[in-house]
Amino acid sequence: MESECHRKIVKTGWRQSVMGSPLVMDPNSICRRSKPSGGANNELCQTQPEIIQEVAKGARLGMRECQHQFRHHRWNCTGHGKNLGKILQQDIRETAFVNGIMAAGVLHAVTRACSQGDLLQCGCVPSSSGGLNEQAMLTPNPALQDQHWEWGGCGDDVDFGYKISRQFLDTRKRKGLSDIRSLIDLHNNEAGRL
Incomplete structure (x- = not known):
């Protein structure tokens, strides 16, 4: 059973465009939210929906791991709607961890799909x-x-997983590189992918 956290994350940057509400449970939601920004993500939605499926799996994997890692803490990576969104918009270590673990989850899911032959765009x-x-x-x-x-x-094919993770998670942040928050989020995403 999936938690309320998965269905209700509302956050700025990529999470709003990629995840929104409901969280990446529905790959169609990812694509609907990426249409206004256009670009490579929108093109992937149109031409390679199987990659979007793996991005969704990776986001769910990241949230499950976050809940596991924080299971004995006061905040355990769960929340309800706007409350969770408010938490994740703050400059706190939990936000840094969520950014990193989500980037790692997407990289892992896409790489695994490549290794299993589920994606034709990559492979051995x-x-x-x-x-x-x-x-x-x-x-x-x-x-x-x-x-x-x-x-x-x-x-x-970790390189392909890395590329897709960067494409989906870092795109909006790179546009505002002068913003210190964007730089921190990019750093945390990269730390998760290492």
Whole structure:
């Protein structure tokens, strides 16, 4: 069961345009809210809705992790509507954590979808030699040699997940780079993606 937090986050910047209310549960909401700003996010909504699905999954993952990490604290990453929005508009450490964990969640969800073959726009990461590392595929971990072990041969396309996370979470913030709050939010998003 999803918490009220997921359905009611109202925040400035990307969360208002990407999440709004209800929070990213509905990828169509993400696209409706990105239309006025146009740009790459709106284009993704039109041409690659499966990526929007993964952004939504990542946002939910981030909120669940936030609730888990704060489960023993007075504020446990939950709230109701405007109250939560007011909390997340303040310059406090909880806001910094939410920004970082949401960026991490989106990066993780998109990267995982790439690795599982759910997104056609990305996939296996080739080795530095230009192909899959055949030696690594043929040489299993010595500790596992007695067991049945098979290399899948596909690396995580973290770069693609990183790119999508930046595109969705940082776009509006970059337009107002002179604003110290925007710079802090960008920093927290980046910290989450590391």
